Amino acid sequence: MKSLGSRDKLQAAAAASGHRRVLLLVFASCFAFATFLTFLYSSSSFASATTSSSRYGSSATSTTSSSLAGSGPGGALPLPVFDALVHYASFSNATHRMTDTDIRAISAILRARGPCNLLVFGLGAESPLWLALNHGGRTVYLDENEFYVKYLEPRHPGLEAYDVSYTTKVRDFKDLLEAARATRAAECRPVQNLLFSECRLAINDLPNELYDVPWDVVLIDGPSGWNPNSPGRMPSIFTTAVLARSGATAAKGPTDVLVHDYNFELEQVLSKEFLCDENRVAGSGTPSLAHYVIRPGSAGAGFCSAGQDGAAASSQTAGEKTRK
Template identity: 80%
Template sequence: MKSHGSRDKLQAAASSGHRRVLLLVFASCFALATFLTYVYNTSRLASASASASGSAASAVAESALPLPVFDALVHYASLSNATHRMTDTDIRAISAVLRARGPCNLLVFGLTTESPLWVALNHGGRTVFLDENEFYVKYLEPRHPGLEAYDVSYTTKVRDMRDLLDAARASRAAECRPVQNLLFSECRLAINDLPNELYDVAWDIILIDGPSGWNPTSPGRMPSIFTTAVLARTGATAAKGPTDVLLHDFQFEVEQVLSKEFLCDENRVAGSGTPSLAHFVIRGGGPRDAFCSGQDSTAATSQTPQEKTEFGGKGKKTGTGSTSTRSSDK
């Protein structure tokens, strides 16, 4: 009986050991399967992420206008004999910035002969026009499907430029500050009646080619220059990085004086414009009470000594430039 009992014990011990080996093998196989599943899923996620990034980049590349088409449009636009069109050099300078930044969010003050060209060159992006003439907006929209334009009611006059500038300087730390929500601005130079969503767009390029300013009762570009300067420093536009600002008809008094005040000489890109087109790069943020370096927030003089020299001391630019008809005014 003793020998039978020992044999049973040995058999039980062998059976128990066998089960432990099987359990160990099973656990090892389970751990290996879990590890391989984790590696496989991680690899798939990485591949999917890379594929999504590549697809997004590919989508942007595909939406951009092919360069031969881009160049052909610029070429034929520069040869146009349309009335009141831009010069060949101005068209090519603006097109060069669009090629570098597009497709992008492009805001244009003024509806002009070149408006369809800007829409075409920014193919795949968003191009929005703001114009003083409600009837011209309604006239162009059905003739150019896809044209997005809004009319703006300007309350300023060219003849009031000095008074408006004095008021803006006096309230640079308050109503006319560089960083603010334009929807609620009480600054006389602020445009605050646009569709609300336009203030939330991250504008990459802003082209100032309006409103008209060819006589003392014209609105002038004082509001569009000030509003551009604030947009570029505020909200979504400031958050996405620098904004390229292109100012047409730069040879005139309003454009020179207001750009010096709000767009700033230190932001001007040397060699990228023309005598009649200035190119600025505006970065977001900055001081609360100054648009440009060296500005005194408490100063509210009607003219600086330099302005008195440049513009004859009475707000009138010397020479023939200030009295010539603007090529882009309708």
């Protein structure tokens, strides 16, 4: 009997173990099924979110970018911001800065043309202002001082500047002008590829791609010309006159050219010679700022039309203000 009782216990234990196996199998099956349902739900939600993102993400990103940039149509600054920058710049006490009237006259052109491709000869107190006002466009500065370029660039993120090696001197400007007139049909012609120019007034050592940019506005406020050994603005005025009539700049249409310090002899004579009085916009400048609009094909074989040649202008420079 004792032996029989042991068998009954073993059978009972085996039955209980089998029951536990069944329960464990059922539990594992339920867990696997729940996991599978969770995976399906997560996949569906992710797909829905992806679809929604692809449907609305473009406009959302555009809206966010626009909000962060604070820009108006076409990337331009909102007018209140534009006006505020001009207002505070005009009250700046920085040394060697432009007059209030000059700043406002230049700003008016940038508002009309911007965002645009803006080329500026010369770095100065107003350089960050021009960069800000041309928000959404491209602003490039050219200056003869390599150290000043390296000094300003890290202090004004986004400022694109290049140093230029000028070989001219203010004291030689009349001789250089006569040489340019003598070779107007050859080296110093109004339409040419400046990269290969042999004219002494041509700037041909810039980064190559700058010659292919369609410049909308050119501001000539450099290089320096305050003493006879300074490079003077003969090369910048001549190069601008050629750029406006050649290549990509001429192909895109009219170019606004602004010449600062126009109350000095060199700027007047060279501007009349290569930019021409016929292209000057009356009433849009100041006594120290001349505004020209150069149109493709606006001159014949020379820079100016017949009867408007700048050669006659140099005979009228007696008594004009010169730098000391």
